[in-house]
Amino acid sequence: MNKTAKVVITVMIILSNLICTNMVIADDTNDDGPITKDIIKNESWEATGTQLPRVSAGAAIVMxxxxxxxxxxxxxxxxNSxxxxxxxxxxxVAIExxxxxxxVIVSKRAASIGGSRVNLKEGKxxxxxxxxxxxMLRSGxxxxxxxAEHIGGSVEAFAEMMNRKAAQIGATNTNFVTPHGLDDPQHYSTPFDLAMITQYALKNEKFCKIVSTKSSSFEGNPINNTNEMLSLYPGADGVKTxxxxxxxxxxxxxxxxxGWKVISVVLNCSTRSVRAQNSKILLDYAFGNYSTYDYLKQGQQISEIGIHKGLNNxxxxxxxxxVSIPLKKDExxxxxxxxxxxxxxxAPIQKGSRIGTVKYVLDGKVLAYADIKATDNIKRKDFYYYFDRIFKTWARLVHER
Incomplete structure (x- = not known):
């Protein structure tokens, strides 16, 4: 093999490795530098007032x-990917x-995957x-x-479980192909859907405990959470990089x-520092401009309604x-x-039966709603009720004579 051919082959190998690396890299396996509190603190962004936040992320949301x-x-x-x-x-899905x-027995497929990993051993x-x-911490x-293979039987079957759960949650613009998220044209979601999925997941105490953990250990080795916001942003308690x-x-x-929790999503940021800054901007905007207003408490009586032919009126x-809604003061x-x-x-009325609804409307848009239910059982006045009333009236008249 001549020298030129060797050079060509070497260049091809390098390019191939770069392409493959770009395809499988996930999370912090190719870190772009440390993040300090100063990186977030020193950025000057509009967080309050009428001006909307300015973020460089390709897509973002705060909910x-x-x-x-x-x-x-x-x-x-x-x-987006x-x-x-x-x-x-x-x-x-695994927790539920x-x-x-x-x-869980590790397969060859699991042990040989690229990107960020915790070095599981096949057969262990x-x-x-x-x-x-x-x-969730090291993003293995x-x-x-x-x-996925343990819960679903296969990666493909587990992906179907993920998609069914997404549909159940209402994340209808999402499609999962894998449990890890390495690039695939058929694997996608949106900031809104991701926020909805997160909203659902945060109702689970075990999930909350995992994603709020800054550091732990795995097989005797320390693992640190890849989520920089846990250390950088006051009140941050999740979720995933x-x-x-x-x-x-x-x-x-x-x-x-x-006591007020919000969810921010930033996608397609250029660096870890940028995604941290963008996340801070969104969170600051939410906490700086909105307050939660409590309108209804579950089970608390809010009014009464008249009953026709009931033992109670x-x-x-x-x-x-x-019903709690985040609103700006003018809203x-x-x-x-x-x-x-x-x-x-x-009458009759059964306790807990649906009587009607209430909607909270802002500028023609429904922000929240609730069903209105009866607080008590109300029996109907029947034949025996009227007979008893007639008998008691007759008895009273006889006694008065």
């Missing part, structure tokens, strides 16, 4: 974790269908709970495949201030759930409650 109200979005409903933020869905102490047995931590792709060549730097963050009405002045309930009801 109230309770009501699901979108407070800001940029290309929030556009399909989502890298390892995929693992949010992987984790919640498995137990921490279950034994691990506990499901430990794999979940390794997947090998752990994701091992979990992501990175591939196609998706760019991605981050889903949850943060809680004064009226019955109490209550909401079937809490709170304009929001209206629209009740749809009848003027009277016909």
């Amino acid at each position: 109230d974790a309770k009501s699901g109200r979108v407070l800001y979005e940029k290309n929030g409903y556009k399909r 989502i890298a390892s933020t995929t693992k949010i869905m992987t984790a919640i 269908n498995g137990k921490d102490d279950e034994d 047995i691990y506990k499901l709970g430990n794999l979940l931590n390794a997947m 792709n090998d752990a994701a495949i091992a979990i 992501g990175y591939t060549g196609q998706a760019g730097r991605c981050l889903v963050t949850s943060a809680t201030h004064n 009226s019955v109490g009405l209550c909401s079937d759930k809490d 709170a002045d304009r929001i209206k409650a629209e009740y749809d309930i009848p003027k009277t009801l016909e």
Whole structure:
């Protein structure tokens, strides 16, 4: 082989490695430098006032974790590659269908996957709970495949479970092909769908505990959470990072201030520092411009309604759930409650039966709604009731004579 041929082959090998690396890299396997608090603190961004946040992320959203109200979005409903933020869905499906102490046998497919990994050994047995931590903290792709094969029987079957769950949640512009999120043209979601999936997942205590953990250990080795916001942003308590060549730097963050939790999503950022800065901008905008207004408490009586032919003349009405809405001050002045309930009801009435609805409307848009239910059982006046009334009236008249 001549010298020219050797050079060509060497160049081809290098290019091939670069291309393959770009295809499989996930999260911090190709870190672009450390992030310090100064990187976030020193950036000057508009966080309050009427000006909307300025973010360089290709797509972004910030959402109230309770009501699901979108407070800001940029290309929030556009399909994107989502890298390892995929693992949010992987984790919640595994948590709902498995137990921490279950034994998971690692396949060759899991052990040989590229990108970020925790170096699982083919044929070795691990506990499901430990794999979940390794997947969500260190973003182990090998752990994701091992979990998927254990829960679903195969990666493909588990992806179907993920898609069914997405549809159930209402994330209808999402399609999962893998449990790890390495680039695939048929694997995508949107900032809005990712926020909805996260909103659902955060209702699970085990999920919350995992994604809020800064550091742990796996097989005797320390593992640190790839989510930089846990250390940089006050109140940050989740959720998941992501990175591939196609998706760019991605981050889903949850943060809680004064009992109010919001979710931010940034996709396709150029560096870790940029995704941290963009996430901070969105969170600052939410916490700096909105306050939560509590309108209804589940089960608390809010009014009464008259009953026709009932043993009681009226019955109490209550909401079937809490209603809290994040609003700007001027929005709170304009929001209206629209009740749809009848003027009277016909007995009998069963406790908990749906009587009507209430909607909270801002500028023609429904921000929240609740069913209105009866607080008590109300029996109907029947033949025996009227007979008893006649008998008692007759007895009283006889006694008076």
